[in-house]
Amino acid sequence: MSRALLVEPLTRAAFAPFGDVIALDGARHFPINGGTTERFHDLAHIDVGEAGGRPLVNVFRGQPRALPFEVTMMERHPLGSQAFIPLGENLRYLVVVAPAGRFDEERMRAFSVQGCTGVNYARGVWHHPLIALDAASDFIVIDRGGDGANCDEVELAQPWRLTFEETVT
Numbered sequence: 408m409s410r411a412l413l414v415e416p417l418t419r420a421a422f423a424p425f426g427d428v429i430a431l432d433g434a435r436h437f438p439i440n441g442g443t444t445e446r447f448h449d450l451a452h453i454d455v456g457e458a459g460g461r462p463l464v465n466v467f468r469g470q471p472r473a474l475p476f477e478v479t480m481m482e483r484h485p486l487g488s489q490a491f492i493p494l495g496e497n498l499r500y501l502v503v504v505a506p507a508g509r510f511d512e513e514r515m516r517a518f519s520v521q522g523c524t525g526v527n528y529a530r531g532v533w534h535h536p537l538i539a540l541d542a543a544s545d546f547i548v549i550d551r552g553g554d555g556a557n558c559d560e561v562e563l564a565q566p567w568r569l570t571f572e573e574t575v576t
Contacts, residue, residue: 409477409566414501417518417526425504425516425532427451429492429525451527455487455551463552467491469500469539477566478503478517481510481533483559487551491537492525494545501538501569507531510561517569533561 415421419428429450436447455462481503493500502518505511510533520526525546528534537546551557 409568411570412478412503412515412517412567414517414519414569414571417502417520417524421516422502422504422518422526424506425534426488426529427490427527429490429527431523451488451490451525452529453488453490453527453549454530455549457486457530457551458553458555460487460551460553460555460557463548463550465548465550466494467537467546467548469537469544469546471540471542471544472501472538474540474569476501476538476569478515478535478563478569479566480560480562481505481515481535482561483507483510483531483533484528484551484557485531485559486555486557488527488530489534489550490525490527490548492547492549493520493523494547496523498522498544499540500544501540502526503535503538503569504528505533507533512563512567515567519571
């Protein structure tokens with residue numbers, strides 16, 4: 408038996424307790440390089456310096472997950488943030504989060520993300536690993552490298568089934 412978790416559209420305001428939405432709309436930007444390039448500036452707070460950490464830049468290739476999807480575990484990175492930036496405009500993926508601190512499944516939230524919008528999980532925020540939809544999907548991932556255990560996992564007491572107000576196809 409699973410419980411239902413409603414998937415919401417991703418907005419900056421709704422996601423703010425968990426980190427940053429990485430998107431060009433509404434971002435501070437200005438021309439550089441003699442006007443040949445537009446710089447979208449300071450899109451996320453990358454926090455990887457805890458305990459001597461250093462930034463890592465990776466590509467994750469997420470395999471598509473089938474719907475309906477059940478959340479059975481969550482993870483967090485206590486020593487640094489973790490940013491996911493999709494490498495494609497037509498990608499769809501899901502984000503499941505819970506506030507930092509002691510894990511509380513009653514405070515989980517789920518968001519749908521589409522296009523080239525990314526997310527940056529703040530240090531310690533609980534989240535589900537990548538949930539790509541439709542096709543194999545590549546993401547630039549910026550997270551923490553260096554010494555120290557930086558991944559905690561928790562198994563949920565029972566699965567939570569992601570539900571949608573509108574059918575996701």
